Amino acid sequence: MRASHRTTMKICFCLLIPLFSIHAARAQERVEAGVELDVLPYLTGGYFGAAWVGKGHLRTRALFARVHMPDFIVRDGFTNNTIRSYALLEDYFLKKEQTGFWLGGGLVLWDGKIQTDQQLETASYQTFLLNGSMGYIFNLSQRFYLSSWAGLSLRVGGDRHIPVDTKTFDPPLLDPELSVKFGYRF
Template sequence: MKKKFFFFVVIIALSTTVSAQLKTVESTCSKSNFASQTDSITTKQTVGIAIDLLPPIMSATTGNLGYSAQLWYGYRKFRVRGVIAGFQMPDQLIGNDDFKDLKTTATALIFDCFKNNNFEGWWLGVGFEMWDKTISSKIDNKAYDFKDYAATAGSGYIFKLYKNFYIEPWVAVHYVLNNEKVSVGTTEYKTKKIQGEVSLKVGWHF
């Protein structure tokens, strides 16, 4: 819990730094550049929250609880997100019949850029993720802990439903940077290098 609290403190600090830097960049741009944009700015700066539906739905299929929470800060067409999620993957998707009960706690820091103003429409993002994992072996009935570190890139679209309440379908590709694995006897498990993800978020911002 202390690690998660520290993670969000870091997010807030980074958000403040990003805001100051973006204001500096803004001052160097002419007003005519912004006036030429087709969409007017009604929300220049904001803070938002969101939940991702995939972790709780995936965990529910295994009879377990999952969660996902995102806190984000936006300035003009830029957004920085802090993410925490916990879920259990169905055994059928693990890819090795000698293992079961793959549980993941993920934390991430993502930077996004929107095509339009007001934090709606298309966005593209890149970032870094850390996955704390636990997996159990069917051979010795023991649980093993390991970590994965991944670079991530994704895109999505924000639909405003009512004022600043929105839904956000999105896709992402993750590339695992390390090669940690769990070996039991003659069998082993390690995370696939490249993974895809498709999901839907529900959120709101000030």
């Protein structure tokens, strides 16, 4: 990892420390935990898994995913953009029961592979992003829920100008997302 990547990640983690410390200050509230599956990665032939823990209005999520970006989203001249994503996020709920409207944000790492339309070689790249998202949790039962959400990720570091065959790929500066997650509370 280059020095600039390490510096960017250190700054991002320092910005999130105050959010995570709030969990410790709210020790009197009941700790809840759960898991989630997101529909979008499965629709593209990939996968998704997330686990979360939270108290009151706050929840910390860790997730991993593999997504095959549809060609209509990938820049012209490129194809087979496959991303393995890892994220650490903090969510804030308006209701302390962790239902209804929520806002979230955090750090995301993308390990990607891409080809040109010629498909002669595959190039690898790594991107660091800051994510902001919001959604709404609909309870299906006491334990199961549905969470519709939208997010926007900003590239803050990582590889740029990636040579692929005779072309150069630049990961997007902004990446919008929209999907639905199914969740289970333990």
